[in-house]
Every structure is written in C-alpha cells, then in structure tokens.
Amino acid sequence: xxxxxxxxxxxxxxxxxxxxxxxxxxxxxxxxxxxxxxxxxxxxxxxxxxxxxxxxxxxxxxxxxxxxxxxxxxxxxxxxxxxxxxxxxxxxxxxxxxxxxxxxxxxxxxxxxxxxxxxxxxxxxxxxxxxxxxxxxxxxxxxxxxxxxxxxxxxxxxxxxxxxxxxxxxxxxxxxxxxxxxxxxxxxxxxxxxxxxxxxxxxxxxxxxxxxxxxxxxxxxxxxxxxxxxxxxxxxxxxxxxxxxxxxxxxxxxxxxxxxxxxxxxxxxxxxxxxxxxxxx
Numbered sequence: 151x152x153x154x155x156x157x158x159x160x161x162x163x164x165x166x167x168x169x170x171x172x173x174x175x176x177x178x179x180x181x182x183x184x185x186x187x188x189x190x191x192x193x194x195x196x197x198x199x200x201x202x203x204x205x206x207x208x209x210x211x212x213x214x215x216x217x218x219x220x221x222x223x224x225x226x227x228x229x230x231x232x233x234x235x236x237x238x239x240x241x242x243x244x245x246x247x248x249x250x251x252x253x254x255x256x257x258x259x260x261x262x263x264x265x266x267x268x269x270x271x272x273x274x275x276x277x278x279x280x281x282x283x284x285x286x287x288x289x290x291x292x293x294x295x296x297x298x299x300x301x302x303x304x305x306x307x308x309x310x311x312x313x314x315x316x317x318x319x320x321x322x323x324x325x326x327x328x329x330x331x332x333x334x335x336x337x338x339x340x341x342x343x344x345x346x347x348x349x350x351x352x353x354x355x356x357x358x359x360x361x362x363x364x365x366x367x368x369x370x371x372x373x374x375x376x377x378x379x380x381x382x383x384x385x386x387x388x389x390x391x392x393x394x395x396x397x398x399x400x401x402x403x404x405x406x407x408x409x410x411x412x413x414x415x416x417x418x419x420x421x422x423x424x425x426x427x428x429x430x431x
Contacts, residue, residue: 244424266306305330308382313374333383
C-alpha cells in the first residue's frame with residue numbers, strides 16, 4: 151500500500167482517526183475525508199469551539215463598529231456605563247434592527263436575521279459575547295458545529311419573531327440567539343439524563359433564572375426575545391438531535407450552509423443600503 155493510502159488523518163467533521171484515502175469516514179460517514187478541499191486548516195478548524203465562536207464574535211464586533219460609524223450623533227459617550235459607546239436608533243434601523251417599526255412599517259422581515267448581530271452599547275455586546283463564549287463550546291461538543299450554527303441562527307430568528315408578535319417596537323442583540331443555545335442545552339440535559347445530563351440541566355437552569363431576574367431588574371431588556379430564543383433553541387435541539395443520538399448528517403451541513411448564506415446576504419444587504427441612505431443624508 152502506498153504512503154498516501156496509509157496516511158492517517160483526523161476526520162474534518164468528527165475529529166476521529168481515519169485513512170486519508172478512505173471513501174468514507176467509518177465513524178461519521180463523511181465522504182472522502184482526506185480530500186484536499188476538506189483536509190485543510192480552514193475546514194479542520196471549522197466546528198472547533200475557538201475558531202467557530204471567534205468567527206461569530208468577529209462579525210458582531212464588525213457590525214457594532216459599523217453602527218457607531220453610521221451614527222449621526224457619533225458614538226454615545228455617556229457617563230452611564232450602560233449607554234457608553236452606543237449607536238443611535240437610526241443607525242440600528244438602517245443596519246437591520248428588528249421589531250414592529252422595521253417589519254410592520256418598513257417591511258424588513260430580513261431584520262429577524264440581522265438584528266442578532268447588532269448591539270446598543272459596549273457593555274451590551276461584551277455581555278452577549280461572553281455568554282456566547284461560555285455556552286458555545288458546550289453546544290458544539292454535544293451537537294456539533296453545523297447544528298450549533300443552525301440553533302444559533304434559528305433561535306435568534308424565533309426569539310425576535312415572538313418579540314415582534316408581542317409588539318416590541320425596536321430590538322437588537324445576540325441574546326436571542328444565545329438564548330437559543332441555552333434552550334438547546336436545557337433540552338440536551340433533560341433528555342439525556344444521567345449524572346452528566348442532570349449536571350448540565352441544573353447549571354443551565356441557573357443561567358435561565360439569572361437571565362430572568364436580570365430581565366426584570368434592568369429596563370429595556372427584551373424578555374420576549376429571550377423567552378422566544380429559549381423555546382426556539384429547545385425545539386431545534388429536539389428536531390436536530392444531539393451527538394449521542396446520532397452524528398451530524400448531510401442535512402445538518404445543508405442547513406448550516408443555508409444559515410451562513412442567508413446571514414451573509416442579509417448583513418451585506420443591510421450594510422450596503424445603510425451606507426447608501428447615510429450618504430443621502
């Protein structure tokens with residue numbers, strides 16, 4: 151057998167040892183795991199907590215910087231830490247903030263996607279990205295990178311849809327999507343059971359209680375979006391399944407790719423139209 155045929159690699163999807171020349175990975179059934187378009191650094195890193203979560207955080211940071219740049223009054227420099235470095239509402243609406251004003255009055259249904267990548271202050275984005283960094287690795291570990299992306303995107307959309315139906319006028323933030331991940335973690339812990347499942351469920355339940363208390367005490371929190379995200383994430387966790395019930399399949403990859411395309415298209419459209427309207431004054 152040739153050196154290439156004997157070369158062992160880690161499958162880019164399940165991360166288990168397999169043959170570089172194998173037709174399919176014997177563990178997750180991925181076709182041609184050693185193909186050059188799969189056996190490269192970019193693909194190998196996809197789905198790992200550090201690189202995958204870093205990509206989401208990067209998009210959020212870029213959108214936050216753009217919202218400050220587009221603000222007519224400039225970045226808010228309030229002495230109130232909750233409002234420090236805050237973009238104005240016009241910039242947030244132009245970049246894809248959601249709610250009854252953007253959807254019912256302007257017809258921007260696509261804002262259900264873009265609003266997940268906008269934030270109202272430096273503390274707002276900091277808290278949400280810290281929460282993502284905590285819950286994200288757990289979801290990637292138990293659901294896989296592709297399913298994590300679907301839950302993140304779908305949970306955010308469902309959360310903001312529910313808040314729209316509840317009459318919230320303008321809302322933004324990654325918290326609905328993060329709550330989607332929390333909802334999926336709740337479902338995983340409760341459904342899996344056992345010592346590990348119970349431990350996950352108890353820990354994540356504590357986060358939910360803290361989130362609920364925070365939402366009551368701090369004005370302006372979109373509790374409808376949080377609750378909708380939790381429900382959406384739990385539902386998607388049930389529909390997609392987690393690793394113990396079956397490894398990720400082609401349908402999960404297709405759904406994840408669709409989420410990426412939809413997100414990039416809507417964000418690209420939001421940014422381009424925002425700068426166009428900003429130039430018009």
